[in-house]
Amino acid sequence: REPYPAPKAGLLRRPTTTLAQIGARELRDPRLAALLDAYAWTYGFDPATAPASAAVLPYMEQTFGSWYVGGGLRALADAVYERCLERRVAFVFDTPVEEVLEKDGRAAGVRLAGGGTVEADQVVSGAPVPALHRDHVVPRLSGDAPTPHQAVGTSRVTVCLALRGPREAEAVHRTVVHGADGRPTVTVLRPDDPALRPDADHEAVTVTATVPTSPERDAAGWEAFADRMVEAAGQAVPGLPERLLWRHVRTPEDVRRDTGVAEVPGPALAGAGGRLLPAGNPSPLPGLWLAGGWAHPGGGLAHAGMSGALVAGFIVEGADFRGSR
Ligand SMILES: Cc1cc2nc3c(=O)[nH]c(=O)nc-3n(C[C@H](O)[C@H](O)[C@H](O)COP(=O)(O)OP(=O)(O)OC[C@H]3O[C@@H](n4cnc5c(N)ncnc54)[C@H](O)[C@@H]3O)c2cc1C
Numbered sequence: 001r002e003p004y005p006a007p008k009a010g011l012l013r014r015p016t017t018t019l020a021q022i023g024a025r026e027l028r029d030p031r032l033a034a035l036l037d038a039y040a041w042t043y044g045f046d047p048a049t050a051p052a053s054a055a056v057l058p059y060m061e062q063t064f065g066s067w068y069v070g071g072g073l074r075a076l077a078d079a080v081y082e083r084c085l086e087r088r089v090a091f092v093f094d095t096p097v098e099e100v101l102e103k104d105g106r107a108a109g110v111r112l113a114g115g116g117t118v119e120a121d122q123v124v125s126g127a128p129v130p131a132l133h134r135d136h137v138v139p140r141l142s143g144d145a146p147t148p149h150q151a152v153g154t155s156r157v158t159v160c161l162a163l164r165g166p167r168e169a170e171a172v173h174r175t176v177v178h179g180a181d182g183r184p185t186v187t188v189l190r191p192d193d194p195a196l197r198p199d200a201d202h203e204a205v206t207v208t209a210t211v212p213t214s215p216e217r218d219a220a221g222w223e224a225f226a227d228r229m230v231e232a233a234g235q236a237v238p239g240l241p242e243r244l245l246w247r248h249v250r251t252p253e254d255v256r257r258d259t260g261v262a263e264v265p266g267p268a269l270a271g272a273g274g275r276l277l278p279a280g281n282p283s284p285l286p287g288l289w290l291a292g293g294w295a296h297p298g299g300g301l302a303h304a305g306m307s308g309a310l311v312a313g314f315i316v317e318g319a320d321f322r323g324s325r
Contacts, residue, residue, distance in 0.1 A: 017271065019054040020047040038176050041185060043266030043299070044154025044210055051271025067302075068173070071195040076301070097127070100138045100288055107287035122287055122315050124308075129279045129294040131260035140285050149279040149294050152263040153214070155252035159207040159226045161233075163243040167192060167203040175236035183228050184209045188236040203243075207233045213252050213262045222251045265299035281310050282319070289314065 016022055019040050023033030037047040039057040047054075069076045084091070092112065099111040100123055109119040125132060129149040132138050141147050171190045179185040189206040196204040207229050217225065226249045234240040256262035269276040278298045279290050289311040293299035297306055313321040 016052055018048060019045075019050040019052055022052050022055050023047065034178055035176070038178070038185065042187070042210055044152055044212075044264075045266060045269075045276065049272065051269050051276065053270045056269075057267070068191055068193075070193060072191075072193070073301075075195070097125075097137060099136075100125070100285070102140070102285065105286065107285050122289065124289045124291050124311055124315075125283075126292040126308075128259060128261045128263075128265075128292070129290060130263070134261075138283070138285060138288060141283065147279045147284060147290070148274070148277070150265045150268070150277060150298065151275050152265050153212055154210050155213050155255050155262045155264050156250075157209045157211050157222065157225060157229065157252070158250040159229050159233075160248040160250070161205040161207065161230070161237075161240075162245040162247065163203045163205060163237070163240070164201070164245050165203065165239070165243045166200050167197075168238070172236070177232045177235050179232070183232040184211070184225070186229050186232045188233045190237065202245075205233070205237055205240075210264075211252065216253075217251075219251075222249055265293045267300050267303050268296055268298035281307060281314060 016025060019036065020033075023036045027033045027036060036055070036058060039061075040047045040050040040054045045054060081091075095116075096113045097110045098113050100107050101109045101111055101117065101119075107120070107123040109117055110123060111117050125137075127137065129141075129147060132141055133146045167190060171192070173189065173191055175188045175190075177183075177186050177188060187208045189208070190203070193204075194200075209225075209229050211225070226247070230240065230244070230247065237243075252262040255264065265278060266276065268278050277296075278293075279295050281290055281296050283290050291304070291307040291311045293304045293307075295307045296310065297303045310321075310323070313324065
């Protein structure tokens with residue numbers, strides 16, 4: 001059942017069920033509607049079919065603001081890692097889990113690449129749910145009725161730019177340059193963060209674009225795509241072509257290599273027939289929990305963190321846990 005029935009509007013009293021309908025009805029200026037739509041496109045959701053609940057994304061940002069991690073995202077990973085070491089977490093790097101072991105109908109540990117096993121009372125998987133299916137990591141999840149998860153067909157291309165010359169004091173942190181004339185829509189990030197540049201006479205700029213994962217492109221194809229992204233970014237960075245020292249391009253193939261799948265999931269959204277709901281945190285196998293961007297409440301760093309908090313709540317407080325009070 002649709003938990004939030006859409007209000008009806010217009011002569012025919014049709015319900016407003018998609019983000020595009022909200023834009024058309026609430027925002028008369030097509031440029032404002034394009035701004036609204038961009039929040040959906042970033043996650044690969046087509047505003048024409050994305051549920052109206054996607055309007056919560058700009059609402060959250062406009063109401064509560066957005067966060068930037070000083071030092072870039074690497075600093076967040078480092079901080080979490082240090083915290084885990086303090087709490088005596090043991091890490092085993094470059095060693096995929098090949099199978100979640102089952103005993104008496106519940107998860108009992110994991111088998112690692114190379115043959116070692118680790119016993120556990122509870123197993124929490126942060127790996128992408130589609131990769132668990134594909135690689136038969138949890139035989140029960142890969143059977144006839146695999147765990148449902150968000151349907152995503154898009155990834156990201158990231159172009160990291162090293163520029164000579166200082167960042168202007170009034171430069172905007174984030175600019176969305178909408179696609180035109182064959183150029184993709186890009187997000188241009190220019191944080192004023194000394195940790196990202198060697199000195200005040202240089203600037204680091206990150207340009208991202210959301211792209212379909214098929215058809216795949218070869219390296220030359222991605223370089224050509226990156227050329228068009230940089231061209232678009234020029235609208236937000238004065239003198240970009242003359243200032244460019246070098247660039248580094250990260251493609252969906254890099255995302256696949258680093259995470260297990262090329263697709264990048266978005267946040268959980270109600271509506272759309274459940275198509276945009278991630279996997280639930282309790283898995284069908286008792287004792288195995290799903291966390292991370294492919295589990296409830298979905299992709300994005302804040303959501304991925306929340307999924308971990310929810311799983312911790314389930315394990316500590318039991319199956320009735322419904323969030324902190
Ligand atoms: C280019 C790009 C830009 C983004 N920008 C933003 C942004 O600006 N803001 C934001 O909030 N979010 C952003 N996101 C999304 C955000 O990065 C993700 O939602 C978040 O990192 C998901 O975290 P995670 O822990 O679920 O998984 P991931 O960070 O994807 O990590 C999954 C991990 O599981 C490991 N793994 C996979 N299979 C196995 C296995 N069998 N055994 C052991 N380990 C395994 C992988 O090696 C990987 O380390 C972006 C994502 C991308 C790709």
